[in-house]
Amino acid sequence: MFDSIAxxxxxxAVGKIIRQLLVERDFPYKKITFLASARSAGTxxxxxxxxxxxxxxxxxxxxxxxxxxxxTPDPVAKDFVPWAKERGCVVxxxxxxxRMDPTVPLVVPEVNPDAALSHxxxxxxxxxxxxxxVLAMKPLHEAGKIRRVVVSTYQATSGAGxxxxxxxxxxxxxxxxxKPVENKTFAHSIAFNLIPQIGSEKHEGYTSEEMKMVFxxxxxxxDDSIKVCPTCVRVPxxxxxxxxxxxxxxxxxxxxxxxxxxxATPGIKVIDNLSAGEYPMPxxxxxxxxxxxxxxxxxxSCENGLAFWCVSDNLRKGAATNAVQIAELxxxxxx
Amino acid sequence: MFDSIAxxxxxxAVGKIIRQLLVERDFPYKKITFLASARSAGTxxxxxxxxxxxxxxxxxxxxxxxxxxxxTPDPVAKDFVPWAKERGCVVxxxxxxxRMDPTVPLVVPEVNPDAALSHxxxxxxxxxxxxxxVLAMKPLHEAGKIRRVVVSTYQATSGAGxxxxxxxxxxxxxxxxxKPVENKTFAHSIAFNLIPQIGSEKHEGYTSEEMKMVFxxxxxxxDDSIKVCPTCVRVPxxxxxxxxxxxxxxxxxxxxxxxxxxxATPGIKVIDNLSAGEYPMPxxxxxxxxxxxxxxxxxxSCENGLAFWCVSDNLRKGAATNAVQIAELxxxxxx
Numbered sequence: 001m002f003d004s005i006a007x008x009x010x011x012x013a014v015g016k017i018i019r020q021l022l023v024e025r026d027f028p029y030k031k032i033t034f035l036a037s038a039r040s041a042g043t044x045x046x047x048x049x050x051x052x053x054x055x056x057x058x059x060x061x062x063x064x065x066x067x068x069x070x071x072t073p074d075p076v077a078k079d080f081v082p083w084a085k086e087r088g089c090v091v092x093x094x095x096x097x098x099r100m101d102p103t104v105p106l107v108v109p110e111v112n113p114d115a116a117l118s119h120x121x122x123x124x125x126x127x128x129x130x131x132x133x134v135l136a137m138k139p140l141h142e143a144g145k146i147r148r149v150v151v152s153t154y155q156a157t158s159g160a161g162x163x164x165x166x167x168x169x170x171x172x173x174x175x176x177x178x179k180p181v182e183n184k185t186f187a188h189s190i191a192f193n194l195i196p197q198i199g200s201e202k203h204e205g206y207t208s209e210e211m212k213m214v215f216x217x218x219x220x221x222x223d224d225s226i227k228v229c230p231t232c233v234r235v236p237x238x239x240x241x242x243x244x245x246x247x248x249x250x251x252x253x254x255x256x257x258x259x260x261x262x263x264a265t266p267g268i269k270v271i272d273n274l275s276a277g278e279y280p281m282p283x284x285x286x287x288x289x290x291x292x293x294x295x296x297x298x299x300x301s302c303e304n305g306l307a308f309w310c311v312s313d314n315l316r317k318g319a320a321t322n323a324v325q326i327a328e329l330x331x332x333x334x335x
Numbered sequence: 336m337f338d339s340i341a342x343x344x345x346x347x348a349v350g351k352i353i354r355q356l357l358v359e360r361d362f363p364y365k366k367i368t369f370l371a372s373a374r375s376a377g378t379x380x381x382x383x384x385x386x387x388x389x390x391x392x393x394x395x396x397x398x399x400x401x402x403x404x405x406x407t408p409d410p411v412a413k414d415f416v417p418w419a420k421e422r423g424c425v426v427x428x429x430x431x432x433x434r435m436d437p438t439v440p441l442v443v444p445e446v447n448p449d450a451a452l453s454h455x456x457x458x459x460x461x462x463x464x465x466x467x468x469v470l471a472m473k474p475l476h477e478a479g480k481i482r483r484v485v486v487s488t489y490q491a492t493s494g495a496g497x498x499x500x501x502x503x504x505x506x507x508x509x510x511x512x513x514k515p516v517e518n519k520t521f522a523h524s525i526a527f528n529l530i531p532q533i534g535s536e537k538h539e540g541y542t543s544e545e546m547k548m549v550f551x552x553x554x555x556x557x558d559d560s561i562k563v564c565p566t567c568v569r570v571p572x573x574x575x576x577x578x579x580x581x582x583x584x585x586x587x588x589x590x591x592x593x594x595x596x597x598x599a600t601p602g603i604k605v606i607d608n609l610s611a612g613e614y615p616m617p618x619x620x621x622x623x624x625x626x627x628x629x630x631x632x633x634x635x636s637c638e639n640g641l642a643f644w645c646v647s648d649n650l651r652k653g654a655a656t657n658a659v660q661i662a663e664l665x666x667x668x669x670x
Contacts, residue, residue, distance in 0.1 A: 152487035205632030227636035244487035297540030301562035
């Protein structure tokens with residue numbers, strides 16, 4: 001175990017859930033420190049019945065930390081990860097900054113746990129939209145080798161943090177009251193609307209969010225031959241990302257086989273009874289660590305295709321839970 | 336032209352827009368009759384400055400009608416279309432009941448106008464989710480022959496009529512006020528949620544709405560070799576359906592070619608400038624007769640694939656506008 005641990009970005013939406021998870025999962029440590037930007041430093045966090053003052057994120061803050069779990073914007077992670085590494089602190093980083101660095105493992109514990117053990121001081125956790133998809137892909141890839149994925153996302157406003165969720169509430173209320181709808185966090189109004197852009201333009205008409213789904217998937221499976229065509233869309237849902245996924249495999253996987261494979265995979269729960277109106281929905285998956293799969297069916301347009309619907313709490317498995325699971329892998333390997 | 340026309344289902348969400356369109360497009364007629372179920376019969380509609388009493392939909396109601404445009408539930412259309420045909424009245428029917436009847440043409444005027452002219456008394460207008468997709472497919476199919484379509488929909492509550500839109504407003508308001516959220520029109524709460532089921536279970540895990548997208552597309556193009564894999568999802572948007580579409584063509588079509596082909600197609604408007612944050616969104620397409628296309632890009636997962644985003648007002652082009660356009664074809668052919 002690690003004696004002294006820290007949460008970096010402790011006051012953010014994901015930081016808050018990381019704190020909950022450390023309690024829920026009885027994560028082992030002797031001392032805990034909460035770090036945040038100068039703006040949040042000095043505020044107080046109650047944790048396990050004790051009051052903790054949030055400290056400012058500085059290089060020296062890592063002097064006595066062994067393990068840090070970070071959830072910060074990319075530019076912050078760019079700075080603080082070297083500060084931690086120089087001081088011998090291992091970092092599990094939720095940001096996008098280090099994910100594609102060839103020296104940094106990118107890990108979903110149910111998919112590629114071994115990668116975590118070859119780290120050189122920092123391990124990255126994938127983007128939320130990637131994590132739930134690769135978890136769903138894992139058993140199908142092992143059983144039939146995935147050649148191609150076509151995915152359309154329905155992403156919640158919590159992916160843009162607390163401010164995104166607040167904007168959904170405020171703008172929806174304004175719209176219902178017939179008042180002008182403002183947007184600050186999102187490029188357009190999200191109230192009762194869809195925004196088919198997440199992130200900035202990155203590559204030949206694809207956004208940064210979409211290219212994360214391509215490159216992170218290939219890195220996690222260690223297989224550049226897996227082709228991914230993503231479309232990422234922001235929807236007026238508070239929390240939990242949903243994905244319409246179609247995979248093509250080298251070897252055919254039947255619906256019955258897929259259902260068994262999914263059900264046998266740790267971290268996946270199958271809810272799939274269309275005639276009874278049972279399938280995963282954001283409202284039912286909020287606050288759960290699992291990745292939910294339903295609407296499993298054979299592709300009508302390709303011999304070896306399989307279509308399904310996948311929902312997961314993007315703040316949990318898409319962020320906090322996956323990071324804490326990586327930290328648990330490190331604890332287990334240090335025993 | 337037709338001397339005496341009728342709108343069947345005149346008081347419904349689509350009936351209301353058909354009335355607006357007859358004015359907007361200066362549809363020719365001498366006499367107009369508004370028909371509806373016994374529940375709505377007797378109410379008054381103001382049309383072109385005159386008060387019209389809505390008449391009950393009975394066989395005899397068609398005695399002096401030459402052309403009827405109908406937007407009713409399927410069981411109603413099953414009954415009234417034969418009543419009209421027996422009396423020599425031609426019907427343009429928006430319901431799902433007659434669409435797959437081999438003696439009934441299924442028409443999108445920009446796609447297969449000639450089919451309308453071989454009718455035997457009734458012409459069907461496709462399901463809303465099909466109409467905008469086949470319109471988008473049309474120029475690509477002509478240029479490169481479409482082999483396969485993978486489509487995920489983001490469908491508005493207006494697809495379930497006025498009651499669907501009202502339930503979105505009421506349940507969203509309740510959710511924001513922390514009150515219990517009720518659902519009657521939809522199988523689950525639609526407020527800030529997604530429902531990955533539209534229609535009932537129909538075929539091997541696919542819903543009736545999804546199978547409409549398969550069979551209607553093949554019928555409209557007269558080509559059963561076009562494979563379609565649809566996923567239909569209800570989203571908390573009031574009006575305008577959106578679709579994430581990927582097509583695979585026999586002959587490669589570049590992004591530049593696709594943009595030109597779309598722009599040259601009547602009924603399509605291209606809004607496609609990702610770096611400027613410009614693409615079609617439901618909030619901007621409401622009340623417009625066009626089908627909007629953006630996010631046009633090459634598929635990253637297949638050599639001859641093309642991905643794009645398509646939004647259209649499902650009450651207009653997806654229903655009322657397409658029906659009135661079919662009626663206009665009949666007027667033109669009767670000259």
